Amino acid sequence: MIECDLHIHSIRSICGFHTLFEIVSVMREKGLKAFALTDHSPVHATPRAHFSVLVKRMPPVIDGVRVFKGIEASILNENGDLDLPVFEGFPYEIIIAGIHDYDKFLPGPDKDRNTRAVINAMKKYPEMKILPHPFYKSCPFDIDAITDVACETGTAIEINNAYILTKKADTDALQYLLELAIKKEAMLCVNSDGHVFSEMGIFDHALDYMKPYGLENFNIVNRTLESTLEFLGLER
């Protein structure tokens, strides 16, 4: 029921196992119509700044699968500045931005600080389309405040399958987020955040948490290829 996986890491990220072609073939086999290649930004030491230039040269459709040019940027400070390589001919079709381990601005228990950082990022960067993993155990947020701002800025909030799978999720926060998302009609994006083939295009853990509320009650932007293209303002 999810046709596009908008959060995938390749071998270009420190956390990814696979090449672009391997990922395309995994996605094709699993019946996905599209995915976004969202490797980490330069603060993670990968991809190298030059990678943005390579991404620009990637064709939009590979072996029948639409591949969105993306990046998972890191939030660098409380002002919400993002670690985006800037150069002429900015190539990204999708920008995800969050707080990460191994960054300069680390996940931590200070909920107010974390909330300020992501709210400022969503407000400052209209091109930031998705807020990833907002229910990370090690990095709590004021879920009520971030869902309010996400509705205002048109940012989709991610229900990240890998965080549930790898037990990094605060499941109480996840459930509260799902309740608020229905109440506020917030946009959600269900992603695998796959690092390895077995995780890619897989959403079972996320959907298991969502099903009791009725999947039809959620505004899931990546439900179909059409809804995804509309959300990203892109052509096939």
Ligand SMILES: [Zn+2]
């Ligand atoms: Zn992430």
Ligand SMILES: [Zn+2]
């Ligand atoms: Zn990721």
